[in-house]
Amino acid sequence: MADDGALKVNDHLQVHGFSNVFAVGDCANLQEPKLAYHAGLHASVAVTNIINSLSGKQLTSYHTGNITMLLAMGRDDGVGQFNGFRLPRWLVAVGKSRDLLLWKSWREMQQKQPC
Ligand SMILES: Cc1cc2nc3c(=O)[nH]c(=O)nc-3n(C[C@H](O)[C@H](O)[C@H](O)COP(=O)(O)OP(=O)(O)OC[C@H]3O[C@@H](n4cnc5c(N)ncnc54)[C@H](O)[C@@H]3O)c2cc1C
Incomplete structure (x- = not known):
């Protein structure tokens, strides 16, 4: 250790x-x-x-x-960087803040997200 x-x-x-x-x-x-x-x-x-x-x-x-980080700040805001580039806040909001990438977990578990 x-x-x-x-x-x-x-x-x-x-x-x-x-x-x-x-x-x-x-x-x-x-x-x-x-x-x-x-x-x-x-x-x-x-x-x-x-x-x-x-x-x-x-x-x-x-x-x-390269460090990629998306930080949701409520449903309609967020900050982030992708491969060293700072992302526009609206893009983080649309890309992550709305659903916190839950679709990705459902897809990885090969399951359908309940409506
Ligand atoms: C507030 C917060 C926000 C975060 N946000 C993000 C983010 O936006 N994006 C991102 O990518 N990462 C984020 N992280 C980091 C992410 O949560 C961790 O990196 C990730 O959970 C690590 O996964 P793991 O499986 O290695 O460990 P863990 O998720 O910590 O799982 C370890 C598990 O082992 C269990 N355990 C411990 N000891 C024992 C024992 N002796 N016997 C049995 N079970 C035991 C624990 O209870 C736990 O369930 C965040 C972390 C925090 C705290």
Whole structure:
């Protein structure tokens, strides 16, 4: 563990000292903002690496990309940046603040959002 209690991981998100244990999300000792968005990216790399390690393929690496952040401020306002560029407030409001990206969760769970 790191000094703050997070799990030390390598580029493949394997926990230090284990080839078959992966850490994703806030518990992983990665020097980046702790975000659900990042946790999703970690999960994709970890799943690929579990499959690759079982099939004897080379493991893929995780690298923090440009920081993307969308902050809803009520239904009709928000601030955000995408790949380092500041977004217009109306775009964040339309893109996130109205429904907090719930459609994405429903889609990822392969379920239909109730009306
Ligand atoms: C106020 C706030 C706003 C945020 N807004 C955003 C945002 O807009 N966009 C974004 O991308 N991210 C946002 N985040 C960050 C995001 O919530 C976290 O990065 C994300 O939830 C991390 O997911 P995780 O699964 O790693 O950890 P968690 O979501 O913390 O899940 C860990 C789970 O483990 C459980 N647990 C802990 N200990 C034990 C135990 N001993 N036994 C069993 N279960 C245990 C906890 O109860 C919890 O349910 C926000 C966070 C906060 C606090």
